[in-house]
Amino acid sequence: MNSETTSTIKKLLETSKKIVIVGHRNPDGDALGSSLGLYFFLKHLGHHVSVVMPNEFPDFLKWMPGSDAVLIYEKEIEKTTAVINEATVIFVLDFNSLGRVGDLKKPLEESEADFIMIDHHQQPDEFAVATYSDTNMSSTAEMVYHCIAALDGTETITADIATNLYAGIMTDTGSFRFPSTSAETHRVIANLIDKGANNALIHQNIFDTNSPDRMRLLGVALKNLHILPEYNTAYITLSQEELDANNFKKGDTEGFVNYALSVEGVVFAIIFIENKQDSIIKMSLRSKGDFSVNEFSRAHYHGGGHTNAAGGRSSHSLNNTITEFISILPDYKNALTRNDS
């Protein structure tokens, strides 16, 4: 974090404030881990702090310290709006545009608080008085670590802070395997273990808590895996009917797309998930190397994210979305097969 951003944030935090921390819609381990890590730090500094998420987060994150205090906007609209109205400082974490928070956008736009953005996604909007944006960072949780270090040193990092930041970094790096994982990421992780993050237990809490329904849904997803060798591309589909038949719960499809990306030779993977309630098809896109799913999703799916991981949506039917997807691929054939020998 540069010295100008550090001093702007320091000044805003000089006196005790009412602070709200907001993460993105469909919160993941990084949105929640970075927010809760910052929450315990700001409370320790003597501020009055609330964490707000636009909608519910998956059960496999419900063990995270402080997660029971998170306000879910969709579930408690009036209470959450009141908390936002009273805040004089609002941290926005792990997203780059107010379009990423769904209906929570309105109270945030109406707020007169000073916004501080901490985020690692590409092309951040400029609406904050202080923006700490670094697309080379593994995760927002790693950035919160650097932010705490710049504001107050790492002495104040408690086991609760360390646990949340560890979980955020671990989930956003695919357990430290994505290219965004740097030597510095590992140094931060080592420090977090020193501060009390129980690494084995955190992995267990997140990865070894599958429900039988989720495992059966994974079986369906793998049956629906299609490979298009001429484009080094693989895709998975899940219809609403298939989700319902396996008692789908939020978070159950997390990581499924990685199985498509793990097929030998595949550099572009996508999962299409039907959501009848919202009348959309939600996609998760992943890639290897320099094929940018951020650009692909911005161009075709009203979404974005990072070079190797992005999300998006389509308002067409599942079948039409897939037909369209296949029809777009020839335009990307060169980019997708560049490294073929």
Ligand code: 5GP
């Ligand atoms: P996921 O596929 O896991 O939902 O998202 C992958 C990455 O892309 C995450 O970093 C997520 O924050 C980002 N992302 C997901 N959906 C969208 C979207 O609609 N717009 C943008 N800009 N980013 C997204």
Ligand code: MN
């Ligand atoms: Mn993130």
